[in-house]
Amino acid sequence: MSVGATVGRPRDPEVDERITRAAAEVFGAEGWARFSVDAVARRAGVGKASIYLRWPNKEALLVAVFASRLSGVRDIDTGSLRDDLVALARQVLHAFLDESGGAVLRLMLEAGSIPAGQEHLDRFLQSQAAAARAIVHRGKDRGQLRRDISVTLLLNTISGGALNHALTTPPRSRAKVAAAADRYAEELVDFVLASVTAP
Structure with missing residues (x-):
C-alpha cells in the first residue's frame, strides 16, 4: 500500500x-x-x-x-431597494422556518451555554446587520430611502417581524407557513417601506 x-x-x-x-x-x-x-x-x-x-x-x-445549517445572510444587490430588502427578509424567514429553524430559534435562547454557540449566533446576527447596512446605504445613495433612516431600526423591524412570525407559528403549521414565506417577506417589506421610503 x-x-x-x-x-x-x-x-x-x-x-x-x-x-x-x-x-x-x-x-x-x-x-x-x-x-x-x-x-x-x-x-x-x-x-x-x-x-x-x-x-x-x-x-x-x-x-x-x-x-x-447556520450559514448567515448574504447581501444581494438587485438594483432595487425593495427587492434587496425582500431578499434579506426571505433569507431570515427561511433561517427560522426551514427544517433547521427550530435549532436556530433554540440557539438564540441558549447560545451562552452551548460550546461555540455564541460564536455561531454572533456570526449569523452580524451577517444580517452587514447585509442591512449595505442595502440601506445603497438605498440612500440612489435616493430611494430617506437619509435619516436608521440601519438598526430598519433591521430590527424586518428581522424582528420575521422572528415574531416564526415564533408565533404553531408546530403543526410550520410547513405551510414556510411554504408561504417568500410572499410574507414581500408583504413585510412593503409594509415597512411605506413609512421609510423617500417621497
Whole structure:
C-alpha cells in the first residue's frame, strides 16, 4: 500500500446529512440539556457508532450542525431597494422556518451555554446587520430611502417581524407557513417601506 493511502470505506454524505438534520431537529425540540448522541441516532435511524465515527462527542456534532445549517445572510444587490430588502427578509424567514429553524430559534435562547454557540449566533446576527447596512446605504445613495433612516431600526423591524412570525407559528403549521414565506417577506417589506421610503 502506498504511503498516505486511506483504509476503509469513504464516509457517505447522505448519512452525514441525515445525522446533522436529525441533530438540528433534536436540539430544536429538546434544547441543549436533553441533546444526546442517543437521541440523534434514534432520530436519524443510524447506530451511535456511525455518529462517533464522524464526531467525537455531542459538542462537536452540534458545532457541525451550526457550521452547516447556520450559514448567515448574504447581501444581494438587485438594483432595487425593495427587492434587496425582500431578499434579506426571505433569507431570515427561511433561517427560522426551514427544517433547521427550530435549532436556530433554540440557539438564540441558549447560545451562552452551548460550546461555540455564541460564536455561531454572533456570526449569523452580524451577517444580517452587514447585509442591512449595505442595502440601506445603497438605498440612500440612489435616493430611494430617506437619509435619516436608521440601519438598526430598519433591521430590527424586518428581522424582528420575521422572528415574531416564526415564533408565533404553531408546530403543526410550520410547513405551510414556510411554504408561504417568500410572499410574507414581500408583504413585510412593503409594509415597512411605506413609512421609510423617500417621497
